[in-house]
Amino acid sequence: MFYQLYELNHAALAPFRAGAEALRFVAGNPLNPLSQTVLGRTLTASLEVFERATRRYAKPAFGLTETVVDGEEIVVVEEVAWSKPFCNLLHFKRDLPEGRPLDQRILLVAPMSGHYATLLRGTVEALLPYADIYITDWVDARMVPVTEGNFDLDDYIDYVIEMLHQLGAGAHVIGVCQPSVPVLAAIAVMEKRGDPALPASMILMGGPIDTRKNPTAVNKLAKEHSLDWFRDNVIMTVPFPQPGFMRPVYPGFLQLSGFMSMNLDRHVVAHREFFEHLVKHDGESAERHRDFYDEYLAVMDLTEEFYLQTVDTVFIRHALPQGEMLHRGVPVNTAAIRHVALMTVEGENDDISGLGQTEAAHAICPNVPDALRLHYVQPDVGHYGVFNGSRFRREIAPRIVEFTRLHGGARQAEKPAAKPRPARKRTPKKPG
Missing domain, CATH: 3.40.50.1820 (Alpha/Beta hydrolase fold, catalytic domain)
Structure with a gap:
């Protein structure tokens, strides 16, 4: 049931995401005089943060050409x-x-x-x-x-x-x-x-x-937990209309929640800084944030x-x-x-x-x-x-x-692009 509620919540937010995206386009358009003001940039940044925080991230492409x-x-x-x-x-x-x-x-x-x-x-x-x-x-x-x-x-x-x-x-x-x-x-x-x-x-x-x-x-x-605890608390059924409808799964959004909760303060700071970069028109820093979280927030079951x-x-x-x-x-x-x-x-x-x-x-x-x-x-x-x-x-x-x-047993290139450094063991610091 929780998985179904998650899907319903996502669907319910869809009109608001669409509205936020449309308003962001208008507020951030260079032809709009407000886009060059602190107020306009703040509004545009707020709308983008909202849209990104509520969207479902699709599977990224490798893009290695x-x-x-x-x-x-x-x-x-x-x-x-x-x-x-x-x-x-x-x-x-x-x-x-x-x-x-x-x-x-x-x-x-x-x-x-x-x-x-x-x-x-x-x-x-x-x-x-x-x-x-x-x-x-x-x-x-x-x-x-x-x-x-x-x-x-x-x-x-x-x-x-x-x-x-x-x-x-x-x-x-x-x-x-x-x-x-x-x-x-x-x-x-x-x-x-x-x-x-x-x-x-x-x-x-x-x-x-x-x-x-x-x-x-x-x-x-x-x-700290038994296998039955995991079965009862984190296993859910794929909702309709997904192709895997009725398949019992461990949802990706639960795994993501667990990972993010381990370093929640770091993620909060990252999104606050992303907002500040947008307001300051620091495009390079904002793009690095987008690239990382486009990957990190895309999850699978x-x-x-x-x-x-x-x-x-x-x-x-x-x-x-x-x-x-x-x-x-x-x-x-x-x-x-x-x-x-x-x-x-x-x-x-x-x-x-x-x-x-x-x-x-x-x-x-x-x-x-x-x-x-x-x-x-x-x-x-x-x-x-x-x-x-x-x-x-x-x-x-x-x-x-x-x-x-x-x-290896395969033949080697005669002129490698760069000579790798020799492998050697490094002694770690004591943990803790």
């Missing part, structure tokens, strides 16, 4: 390389010169935790000059008819394995945040089977491998079975680090991983996946040779900074590129 390879601008075409009801595998195909040596193939597994894969636009953009990039574009559960069946954590792992088959042996896989657990599980399943499509390396970034280490507010919330199974497996029972995780009823044995290089990346100030949670992957993969391991902690960044932003581009992305080249 070019990159620079070997010092030259190269056209990039986004295409669907593989498709299933709950996910499309996007390929950013670069129009490289004929006969140029191949770069590494990288499967970037985006989080399925409320936001769209476009949250990793900066990640893709930073790696495109050096690699052939594929990314998981998860489908909003409320857009998938119930006739397509369920989608749970086991299905997620199977999807990752199928996509690695699509890329072929010797590729690389990067799990960002939530996917770290199913990616690690998928590699363990593939190693145990002797799968010929085994990747050359896996990079796990800011992921909840073992949430018992340095638990954050998110981890504590999961431990998760299927009930995937959400509850993830909460239970990862946050309540800690099944993977305790050796109790199952895939299709068969134990997931991470000790079986011997041939896949392992890199873990953490942010010093991460308030979603605390320090040590991702590094725990090394402890539960004891048979990965030391020569195939690397752990890196990026100072002065939070969760978002692990995969986006200036420090990611300057410090983390070059290390990922170097790691994949060191342990």
